[in-house]
Amino acid sequence: MPRDPLIALVGKPSSGKSTSLNSLTDSFAKVGNFPFTTIDPQKAIGYLQIPCACSRTTLPNNAADPPPLQSRCKPNYGSCHNGVRQVPIELLDVAGLVPGAHEGKGLGNKFLDDLRHADALIHVVDVSGTTDAEGKATRGYDPSADVAWFRDEIVRWVLGNLMQKWGGLKRRHTAIKATAVETLQGQFSGYGSTSAIVAKTLDQLALKQPLQDWDNATIERVVNTFVDVKFPTVLALNKIDHADADKNISKIARAEKPERIVLCSAISEVFLRKLAKQGFVRYVPGEEHVETREDLIADGDPEGGGLKEMDEKLRTRVENLKDMVLFRFGSTGVNQVLTRAAEVLGLVPVFPVRNIGTFGSGEAGAGERAPVFRDCVLVGRGSTVGDVYRKVMGDAPMAYVESVGGLRVGEDELVAVGKNDILSFKVGRA
């Protein structure tokens, strides 16, 4: 059965991992329950924001069905507000990595061990340049170096392990006439790899020589590509509120693909949520607008929305944060970090419903209409209808699967956003 996707937060000490994790997990919007039964202390629950199926669907044969489906969207897990759904997703908090980790420096081995479970990484980079490679306080450090050495540590770890065994592995490969995918997967399964991941790695390289003829440079290319395929990474350039951040952001942005980069200020998000909880501001996580009592009074509400008055110091901090982060960058960026990680991972949200005619699951209360789209599961790119069936229904025998309009879909069809992503599963004999 496909397991739930897992995104790991990684980075050197003091880059802001804990603060980022807090800002991602302490969602003060009412988010309800989550579906993961065993929570280990290293895991936390984040909420991925996606457009909900309720925002794009009307009931078949009754396009004008009142009330709109959005008002009846009641997720079992997470929440849905105005068609934006927050879907729970597991995050892994990984120990800080320092250069030399592949030789066991710092918490190196523990870090690399933890990494095996991750499907994608969020690399939290301190873009202010105020911490050195080991996380010690400094000024003027170049954080683009972190991006390079960090990946290099993972590559050297995998490469080191592979080279130790290469001689024997090559002999066995030739003796049993294995394919390159079989031989490499035998070595890479320990990193949570699958044959599909190894096959994709080799496809990308399109190597001409057979495995037994690979030279060291070729093996290194294979490992580099494998690391990119197995650990797709988003760079969360954190601490953008800091005055020194701008020049560092430009340097990294010039060297990296734009889709890999997200700018964020985790501390600003944590601060705004705290102020909102304490009743000083109105703030919806992830949005540009922060409203204070003064703002609301100026807008004509003499009660100032019931918000508390801030002292001069607090007011100045909030105004600075608006200028330095929200106006300049549009938001604190933390929600986009997760959205981008889900994108690089190619996650597809699928909505299983009991009744494909009404999109409902469960019973309506007296005088109420049945709730819709109660469930949403996240599956990886390339997942089939059958994969989702097994994830949701386990080993129960499949009779058939229906998509919108009552159309039957085959087990091998791929699920994709807007296509076969609302499904109803029927158990039993076809």
Ligand SMILES: Nc1nc2c(ncn2[C@@H]2O[C@H](COP(=O)(O)OP(=O)(O)OP(=O)(O)O)[C@@H](O)[C@H]2O)c(=O)[nH]1
């Ligand atoms: N200016 C600024 N400081 C931040 C931001 N995020 C975190 N910090 C500060 O950076 C320092 C380190 O943050 P942590 O979240 O503890 O970093 P960490 O990566 O978890 O550190 P370790 O636990 O040592 O691995 C703290 O003093 C935070 O307040 C940010 O967005 N802006």
